[in-house]
């Protein structure tokens with residue numbers, strides 16, 4: 410087992426190599442596909458829109474190049490007397506004109522209805538007037554093509570609509586529906602086990618003796634993981650003893666794809682987690698150059714990936730976001746993981762620190778009077794202080810090599826989402 414510190418990047422490379430994507434496929438209806446991961450490229454079979462159609466309620470007419478150029482000239486485009494057309498009929502969405510547009514005629518047309526043959530523009534209703542249903546006067550002539558949504562301008566049949574490995578969100582479900590698709594192949598849901606280790610821990614809602622504290626990490630880790638649409642299996646709280654841990658990890662290796670524990674990964678007398686994993690399976694790495702979260706351990710028991718998160722609440726929160734999420738996404742078969750979204754802000758105060766670990770300081774980001782993003786780290790950065798997360802709205806990332814930063818420096822910031 411190596412004990413040297415890994416950079417976050419190297420840890421992620423190793424973790425992604427250890428964590429294999431699930432291969433089991435199931436077919437689900439569109440109604441059940443939200444936040445599932447699609448197994449194959451989805452190719453469009455239908456043009457959207459299927460035909461040229463109107464983007465406005467108004468009148469479909471034919472404009473000539475000459476009248477179009479007139480319309481483009483702002484000084485002449487609005488003609489109060491207007492040009493009068495005979496109304497040939499009405500086309501509503503769901504309907505279609507049966508005869509081509511005649512010269513000097515207009516079809517009344519509703520948004521979404523197919524453009525009749527012979528028309529090349531739609532004038533919106535507001536730019537017309539009409540004293541009877543048989544004629545319409547157009548006061549502002551449209552240019553050729555105006556207010557027409559051209560066939561296939563959204564989706565062309567044959568193009569790749571959604572890439573393999575995409576987590577399906579609301580926008581993808583709309584796109585798939587537009588193709589008439591109702592069933593699609595997705596990877597099976599990942600199963601994640603979560604456990605808190607520590608003799609001092611009492612579950613919320615249960616009695617807490619005077620040597621105990623309430624256990625808080627499972628709730629946070631579960632919520633972070635659940636956001637990825639993973640099935641959570643809660644293994645509760647387990648004592649800091651080798652036998653209990655090996656029983657639990659044995660059970661986990663038969664049940665879940667990924668097991669996430671918190672606590673017991675440091676060097677204390679009761680920190681058995683990584684030794685137990687190492688004796689039953691293997692540890693890929695232990696200790697990464699991040700703060701908080703240094704003693705994070707990654708290993709494997711049979712096919713189950715094992716993430717040993719540090720017990721300090723902020724450390725477990727940070728490592729769940731930095732390491733567990735990318736591992737989970739890899740295992741879900743996702744190929745759309747862009748990592749954490751970073752923006753640049755201006756630091757509002759000087760900072761001095763001991764270099765060596767990349768620091769994910771909890772901070773408050775806002776915009777100053779000039780509209781620039783500014784960021785101020787919170788005073789208390791202890792990894793045991795949970796209010797440092799709840800009082801913050803972002804992580805301010807201080808690179809491992811930096812010992813000093815000055816007010817006015819540009820610094821990367823990861824907004825909480």
Ligand SMILES: Nc1nc2c(c(=O)[nH]1)N[C@H]1C(S)=C(S)[C@@H](COP(=O)(O)OP(=O)(O)OC[C@H]3O[C@@H](n4cnc5c(N)ncnc54)[C@H](O)[C@@H]3O)O[C@H]1N2
Nearest residue numbers: 605607624625626672673674675680703719720721722724
């Ligand atoms: N001699 C050293 N001591 C420590 C080092 C070190 O390098 N050398 N590293 C420190 C760092 S950094 C961290 S982070 C912690 C991680 O330790 P463990 O993963 O072994 O965590 P525990 O010792 O079990 O607990 C630490 C702390 O967090 C509380 N805790 C644990 N689990 C929970 C939970 N589920 N809910 C709420 N609070 C929890 C626990 O009571 C302790 O106070 O090690 C440092 N020590």
Ligand code: MOO
Nearest residue numbers: 701702703724792
């Ligand atoms: O790495 Mo520890 O997580 O600094 O508190």
